[in-house]
Structures are given as C-alpha cells and as structure tokens.
Amino acid sequence: MIHPSAVVDPRAEIGEDVEIGPCVVIDGPAKVGARTRLVAFVHVSGHTEIGADNVIHPFAVVGHEPQHLGYRGEPTRLYIGDRNIIREHAEIHRGTPQGTGETRIGHDNLIMGHAHVAHDCRIANKVTLVNGALLGGHAEVHDGAFVSGNVVVHQHARIGKLAIVQGLGGIGKDVLPYAMASGIDTIAGTNIVGLRRAGFDSAARERIRGIYRLFFRMPITDAVAEAERVEPCAELAEMVRFIAETKRGICRFGRKQSTRRLPLRHAMDSDL
Secondary structure (H helix, E strand, O other): OEOOOOEEOOOOEEOOOOEEOOOOEEEOOOEEOOOOEEOOOOEEEOEEEEOOOOEEOOOOEEEEOOOOOOOOOOOOEEEEOOOOEEOOOOEEEOOOOOOOOEEEEOOOOEEOOOOEEOOOOEEOOOOEEOOOOEEOOOOEEOOOOEEOOOOEEOOOOEEOOOOEEOOOOEEOOEEOOOEEEOOEOEEEEEOHHHHHHOOOOHHHHHHHHHHHHHHHHOOHHHHHHHHHHHOOOHHHHHHHHHHHOOOOOEOEEOOOOOOOOOOHHHHHHHHO
16 A cells, blocks of 8 residues: 555554555654555655544645744654545644644644644644645634635634634634634624534524624623623633633624625624
C-alpha cells in the first residue's frame, strides 16, 4: 500500500491498510492510523499523529514546523483525529513551546484547499474550513462551526459552537455559539441554517433567536440575566460558559451588510 516513489522515515508508525501514494514524504516519528489515505505529494513531518480513516489530498503540508520566530526546533506535536478530510495545499503546523506545545484537530472535519491552521490551534469536531480560511496561532474553532472562504481569524480568537463566519470576514474577537458573523468582528444574527442541519428543532431555534434579539437590544450581561429570568435553557448555558472564558472579548452586535437599504429594525428582524 506504499507507492515506490514515497519516502517513509523508518521511525514512522504506519497502521493497517494505510495507503501512501506517489511522492508522499513522511519525515520523522509520525504515526498514521488505520485506513488513512495520503493521496499523493503529501508532506507529513515531526511528532505528528494522524488517526484512522482520514483522507489527505495532494500537496497538503501536515505537521511542519510552526511559523513562529521563537521556535528553535523543539519536539512539539500535532494531533489529528479520525475521519477528517484535508484538501489540496492545506497547511497544518505543530505547536510551540510558547503555547500548549500541541496543535489539535478532532474528528469528522473538512479542511478545504489552501486553508491554514497555525501553531497551537484547537479545532473540535465536524468543523468546516472553506478554501483560503486562515487561523492564527492559538485560535479555537468549536464543534460544528463553519468558517467561510478567505476568512482571517486572529490569534487566540475563538469561533463558538455551530457559529458561521461569512466569507471575507475578519475575526479578532470571539464569535458566540450559534451566531452568524459578518464583516469585521460583527455578529449579524443567528446561524439558522446550521442549527437546522445540526438537528435543532423549531422550538430550540426560536429560543436561540430570542436570546440573540436580547443581545442586539441591551448590553450582553443584561441580556443574559433577562434570558435566564425568562427561559433558561442549555443553549443559553453554552453561551454563558463561552462568555465567561473569553480573553479577547466578544464580537459586537450590528447590522449585517446588505445591498437592501432597509431600516435597521427591519434588517435586524430579517437577519435574526
């Protein structure tokens, strides 16, 4: 299952039924789990552990040295879970001693072409990074989030559970769970399509919409208190936990950019 043109370091550990295609390079003590496919021209290096049933497409760079001026060749790590798809020219770098020492990717993620996952990032499960999405060092993307094409996420920023960042956006603060972010550090509504696809019923979607209406109308701490008074729920608890853990602050609440020149109240109603 190893193509004769592939170069595999003798320190590497290769699982059962792994496919290593033409001109793949595995350089270092990497581990490749069962039934994973390295299609062609993939470069895997360093202390990288790849789980089972992954597919890594041509010219992806997985586990290379972090782009960090303080890195001095320390044996930092990259962990990739199971059933991930990593497309062409994607870059995923190892951690740094200045951070946690490990970049970590969970299960069932789709990382599209030319996406960049920098050192010490955390990607949870069922995340989508669209072509050209860039995650700065230490960024976090939580379960089910969707980062659209050519979005730039600043180091240490977080994208909450089932949030979506629309294309060409810039994120320097934290995007709340279930939110739709648009433009620069702006929450423009809720990710209704993502919630529906994730199996949230109409009642749960309406609860989340109601919470976000409060966020648009009053300071966030007041909105949380009002929502807890009216209808506490698991979704609100997720938001409260996320807010409590923020280090960079929460993206502001504002109108979604649109070519339609509606009054602000009507635009917010339609987006929410």
